[in-house]
Amino acid sequence: MTETLPPLLQPPLEALQLSRADSDRLGESRITENFLETLWDAPDTRVLAIARGKAPVTAGGLHLVIPADIGAHGVLAYLGRVNEGATDAGAQVILAVLEEEDPRLAPLDSWLGLRDIATSLDARDAGLFTEAAAIANWHATHTHCPRCGTPTDVRDAGWVRQCPRDGSQHYPRTDAAIIVSVVDDEDRLLLGSAVAWPENRYSTLAGFVEPGESLEAAVVREVGEEAGITVDSTQYLGSQPWPFPASLMLGFTAHAASTDVVPDQQEIRSLRWFTRRELFTALQEEEIAVAGGVSIARALIERWYGGPLDEEPSRAGER
Numbered sequence: 001m002t003e004t005l006p007p008l009l010q011p012p013l014e015a016l017q018l019s020r021a022d023s024d025r026l027g028e029s030r031i032t033e034n035f036l037e038t039l040w041d042a043p044d045t046r047v048l049a050i051a052r053g054k055a056p057v058t059a060g061g062l063h064l065v066i067p068a069d070i071g072a073h074g075v076l077a078y079l080g081r082v083n084e085g086a087t088d089a090g091a092q093v094i095l096a097v098l099e100e101e102d103p104r105l106a107p108l109d110s111w112l113g114l115r116d117i118a119t120s121l122d123a124r125d126a127g128l129f130t131e132a133a134a135i136a137n138w139h140a141t142h143t144h145c146p147r148c149g150t151p152t153d154v155r156d157a158g159w160v161r162q163c164p165r166d167g168s169q170h171y172p173r174t175d176a177a178i179i180v181s182v183v184d185d186e187d188r189l190l191l192g193s194a195v196a197w198p199e200n201r202y203s204t205l206a207g208f209v210e211p212g213e214s215l216e217a218a219v220v221r222e223v224g225e226e227a228g229i230t231v232d233s234t235q236y237l238g239s240q241p242w243p244f245p246a247s248l249m250l251g252f253t254a255h256a257a258s259t260d261v262v263p264d265q266q267e268i269r270s271l272r273w274f275t276r277r278e279l280f281t282a283l284q285e286e287e288i289a290v291a292g293g294v295s296i297a298r299a300l301i302e303r304w305y306g307g308p309l310d311e312e313p314s315r316a317g318e319r
């Protein structure tokens with residue numbers, strides 16, 4: 001492991017698993033009349049099928065098919081054009097939402113969820129799967145007009161739903177949420193166990209941004225609500241989409257003004273301060289578990305730790 005810098009001097013997070021992409025969404029093309037119909041007949045068009053949050057994966061990558069392979073489907077949505085240099089460069093990719101996994105496209109055991117496969121996907125597939133999962137989730141939960149309850153029509157290549165009764169247009173939503181690594185004067189990391197999790201699972205603190213609230217204010221409020229302490233020196237580190245179903249996780253680090261934490265017992269069951277050595281030992285002895293590699297929480301923890309959590313802490317970080 002490399003020498004550990006003080007947390008507020010470390011660089012921002014590097015590219016996160018679900019933040020990668022190697023395609024151009026070409027958003028301006030979505031409003032073109034009959035855009036999807038034209039693409040459906042084009043020889044370079046490929047289709048990513050999703051059923052119940054799963055997509056076909058073969059040879060470690062997404063299994064894209066030609067439109068003729070797709071049978072009955074629900075919503076179609078344009079995902080973009082694959083960039084030069086990526087697999088299937090220049091291909092136009094369309095999402096097709098299926099009711100269930102189709103064994104004609106791929107064996108049923110090769111249909112996998114984004115969390116299951118994200119760490120092994122390349123940038124093209126990570127970007128396409130993340131985008132597809134998010135837009136599919138939105139369509140599944142926004143089928144009716146929020147104003148009058150009328151079933152809406154899909155428009156603009158799958159990126160708008162329009163009410164035929166009042167004409168209102170509705171767009172995919174993204175819910176902003178902060179997630180923060182809280183560090184004290186002794187360079188210890190605060191981790192919490194949520195009420196909804198197994199008792200030995202710990203992670204960084206997080207919460208949704210409220211209406212009319214800045215990101216920095218959300219960090220202070222969420223830590224105050226969940227841990228009962230005040231934080232300062234908030235620093236933005238990076239973001240990652242989290243389409244489960246529609247979040248954008250905005251990563252921060254912050255300094256704890258005090259260490260007398262009190263879990264709220266509503267969302268957080270318990271809180272613990274860790275040195276690097278204590279965290280390494282707790283993980284090795286399986287006393288606790290932390291977030292997996294696909295999450296920004298894991299990236300925040302490893303940024304503080306100074307490297308992968310399965311490596312012993314460096315001498316500079318052994319405390």
